[in-house]
Amino acid sequence: MSAYELQVVSVDGLEFDGEVQRVTLRTIDGDVAILARHTNYCTAVGMGTAKVILPDNTERRAACIGGMISVMNGKCRILPTTWEWSSEIDVERAERARDRAKEKLADATLSREARAHAQAKLYRALVRLQSAGK
Amino acid sequence: MAAANMKAVKLRIKSVENTMQITKAMQLVAASKLRKAKEKADETKPYLDTLKATLTDIANGNTDFQSPYTKEGTNEKWLYIVIAGDRGLAGGYNANLFRFMDAQSRGRDITALPLGKKAVDYLRHRQIPILTEEFAEVGSITVSDCFEIARLVCAEYRKGEFGHVMMCYTNFVSMLSQVPQAVSMLPLSDFRSGENPQQGPRDLILYEPDSETVFNAIAPEYLAGLVYSSVKLSVASELAARRTAMESATDNAEEMISDLNLYYNRARQASITQEITEIVAGAEEP
Numbered sequence: 341m342s343a344y345e346l347q348v349v350s351v352d353g354l355e356f357d358g359e360v361q362r363v364t365l366r367t368i369d370g371d372v373a374i375l376a377r378h379t380n381y382c383t384a385v386g387m388g389t390a391k392v393i394l395p396d397n398t399e400r401r402a403a404c405i406g407g408m409i410s411v412m413n414g415k416c417r418i419l420p421t422t423w424e425w426s427s428e429i430d431v432e433r434a435e436r437a438r439d440r441a442k443e444k445l446a447d448a449t450l451s452r453e454a455r456a457h458a459q460a461k462l463y464r465a466l467v468r469l470q471s472a473g474k
Numbered sequence: 475m476a477a478a479n480m481k482a483v484k485l486r487i488k489s490v491e492n493t494m495q496i497t498k499a500m501q502l503v504a505a506s507k508l509r510k511a512k513e514k515a516d517e518t519k520p521y522l523d524t525l526k527a528t529l530t531d532i533a534n535g536n537t538d539f540q541s542p543y544t545k546e547g548t549n550e551k552w553l554y555i556v557i558a559g560d561r562g563l564a565g566g567y568n569a570n571l572f573r574f575m576d577a578q579s580r581g582r583d584i585t586a587l588p589l590g591k592k593a594v595d596y597l598r599h600r601q602i603p604i605l606t607e608e609f610a611e612v613g614s615i616t617v618s619d620c621f622e623i624a625r626l627v628c629a630e631y632r633k634g635e636f637g638h639v640m641m642c643y644t645n646f647v648s649m650l651s652q653v654p655q656a657v658s659m660l661p662l663s664d665f666r667s668g669e670n671p672q673q674g675p676r677d678l679i680l681y682e683p684d685s686e687t688v689f690n691a692i693a694p695e696y697l698a699g700l701v702y703s704s705v706k707l708s709v710a711s712e713l714a715a716r717r718t719a720m721e722s723a724t725d726n727a728e729e730m731i732s733d734l735n736l737y738y739n740r741a742r743q744a745s746i747t748q749e750i751t752e753i754v755a756g757a758e759e760p
Binding site: 347349350351352353354367368369372379380381382383384406407408410412413417419421 | 680692
């Protein structure tokens with residue numbers, strides 16, 4: 341399969357820059373996979389596990405949350421709010437975050453804002469755990 | 475007379491030495507903070523560059539003007555996000571930025587959102603309307619603050635309070651050179667590269683699910699990203715500017731002390747010579 345150029349840049353720095361065969365990630369509109377020679381494309385990134393297939397067929401996973409993805413003239417750029425490679429994810433911390441968020445959500449008297457906040461935290465923790473687990 | 479003069483010089487040397495101690499300490503503090511800030515700035519720089527490049531590409535290719543974020547400026551009110559420092563004694567860091575902003579915004583109807591205490595002071599002094607002072611301390615701004623700023627700006631923009639949003643910050647070019655810069659943030663069409671208006675057929679872009687949803691989702695994100703990385707660059711610039719300013723202040727103090735020492739020694743010698751002359755003159759009398 342032919343490869344194309346992918347750049348992943350988050351506020352924490354350049355996460356990836358090189359050739360890939362395919363990248364799969366969750367956008368606000370569902371999962372997409374970008375292959376070589378994709379048309380010019382732009383959408384917002386949701387929350388989910390991103391899979392990057394390198395030219396030698398190895399797969400790398402990452403927790404990818406928020407931001408945007410664009411394909412312009414054959415070059416793909418992902419600008420996520422957070423991007424953590426599965427090897428960098430602190431599983432224990434994510435588990436703690438998940439349990440804390442669940443505890444909070446169990447409280448029925450929570451205000452709507454606080455509930456949304458806890459919900460978002462829970463989703464983030466779940467995405468991290470999902471991305472870390474093979 | 476000579477003795478009184480010598481005493482004054484001695485005092486002056488002491489006072490310059492004290493000042494030098496302070497400038498030296500500030501220089502060292504700025505230098506050590508700078509190392510960390512520079513790392514942070516270097517980390518965010520690729521993000522800022524890529525973000526700008528992507529947005530310029532999209533703006534150049536965009537043929538959709540449904541979303542409020544892509545519509546050409548509908549009114550001539552400008553919001554300026556001004557990122558300056560919290561403290562002075564950083565050479566021309568703050569002054570350069572404000573001068574640059576004034577030149578940029580001349581003749582425009584502007585409101586400002588200051589980040590940094592110096593920016594708040596300056597805008598108040600100039601009586602430019604301020605959107606919010608909530609984020610006055612630039613040193614303690616976090617990613618979530620940036621998202622809050624972005625949400626606030628987007629909300630105001632969608633209400634039609636402003637037709638354009640710009641940001642003024644100081645770019646960290648190198649340890650010795652920091653340049654004030656302005657970047658357009660909204661609407662997206664302001665990103666279009668001026669010298670290269672698209673001619674001929676444009677590359678169409680596929681937006682999924684549709685352009686309005688996409689822009690509504692990404693505009694706050696990219697605003698926050700732009701603000702965050704610019705804050706990091708500005709903080710590094712401020713420290714670099716302060717280090718340079720304090721370095722030259724220390725050098726000047728050193729020079730002054732050596733001049734004063736020379737003067738003091740001359741005065742001392744002159745007074746001794748005079749005393750000897752007086753004694754000799756007295757002794758010659760029978």
